[in-house]
Amino acid sequence: MKLVGSLTSPYVRKTRVVLAEKKIDCEFVIDSPWVDNSGVPDLNPLGKIPVLLLDDDTRLFDSRVIVEYLDGVAPNNKLLPSTARERALVKRWEALADGMTDAAVTIVLERRRPDDERSAGWIARHRVKIDRALVALAEDLGDGAWCHGNGITLADIAVGCALGYLDFRMPELDWRAAHPNLARLQEKLMQRPSLADTVPHE
Numbered sequence: 001m002k003l004v005g006s007l008t009s010p011y012v013r014k015t016r017v018v019l020a021e022k023k024i025d026c027e028f029v030i031d032s033p034w035v036d037n038s039g040v041p042d043l044n045p046l047g048k049i050p051v052l053l054l055d056d057d058t059r060l061f062d063s064r065v066i067v068e069y070l071d072g073v074a075p076n077n078k079l080l081p082s083t084a085r086e087r088a089l090v091k092r093w094e095a096l097a098d099g100m101t102d103a104a105v106t107i108v109l110e111r112r113r114p115d116d117e118r119s120a121g122w123i124a125r126h127r128v129k130i131d132r133a134l135v136a137l138a139e140d141l142g143d144g145a146w147c148h149g150n151g152i153t154l155a156d157i158a159v160g161c162a163l164g165y166l167d168f169r170m171p172e173l174d175w176r177a178a179h180p181n182l183a184r185l186q187e188k189l190m191q192r193p194s195l196a197d198t199v200p201h202e
């Protein structure tokens, strides 16, 4: 099995954290759709990372499909509950965290466009999504030790990677000041090698 992705992508990081938490061996092949001669479009028609290559050559994308697959194939350290309702609730955390990351990625890409093509309105629209998502994540976490239930789940991993991406690309946001309970969760998550060893960097 091979995971194709970059050291900066928050979606690839989420997948790497799940691999580590599940103790699944997987070769990490570094590639990015943003570099010349990238092999990614040949693996995923959408030209996006992560892509998981299975031993029989099956290609899995996107990260939500991959992490659900990984949790399902290894019985240890379950990260998704088995009942429909509980599972949906954990996946809703993931959808909110990933959606916040989507908005941050959109802003990062927009900021990279030439001055005369950049839209302040588009950036503001996505900034509002991030702010609302942070409020919702903080409200849902409350005083809880974990996002869902009594131990780490995919919800915590997705939130940890989303907050880590804000630190990486939008450090000016200072989400910790407004949401100390998210800061507390993030600090705890960062004590785990799975997250500490995958902090995004260029």
Ligand code: GSF
Binding pocket: 008, 009, 010, 011, 033, 034, 046, 047, 048, 049, 050, 062, 063, 064, 098, 105
């Ligand atoms: C998002 C993948 C994605 O946008 C998932 O896998 O969860 N919902 C998908 N990946 C980015 C990398 S990232 O660092 O933003 C990507 O591959 N972008 C290339 C492109 O052409 O959009």
